Amino acid sequence: MTTSFLSEVKRQPESRTVKLVWSDGFTGECPYDTLRGYCPCAGCQGHWAQEIQYHAPAAAVEPLRIEPVGNYAISIHWSDGHATGIYRFDYLRDLCSRQEEVQ
Ligand SMILES: [Zn+2]
Numbered sequence: 001m002t003t004s005f006l007s008e009v010k011r012q013p014e015s016r017t018v019k020l021v022w023s024d025g026f027t028g029e030c031p032y033d034t035l036r037g038y039c040p041c042a043g044c045q046g047h048w049a050q051e052i053q054y055h056a057p058a059a060a061v062e063p064l065r066i067e068p069v070g071n072y073a074i075s076i077h078w079s080d081g082h083a084t085g086i087y088r089f090d091y092l093r094d095l096c097s098r099q100e101e102v103q
Pocket of ligand 1: 040041042043082085
């Protein structure tokens with residue numbers, strides 16, 4: 001588990017990605033659809049999910065608002081009305097790292 005925290009979160013509508021910069025310099029760009037599809041809340045993942053799975057959003061979504069949760073996570077208010085996902089910093093970092101492997 002990483003101890004670094006997010007120092008910058010920036011929406012980039014041109015590329016439909018969110019830029020995430022960590023305190024140790026690690027930088028990632030995560031597509032909106034990826035973030036929404038990997039929403040970690042129980043409503044999206046199910047209460048008994050063993051492993052987080054990707055659920056493709058029904059329609060293109062945008063993050064309307066991104067807010068800090070304590071000093072360990074952010075919450076994202078999506079354009080489809082969904083806002084219960086709490087994205088922990090280490091979870092986001094994991095998502096960003098996976099994203100780079102795919103490219
Ligand atoms: Zn969710």
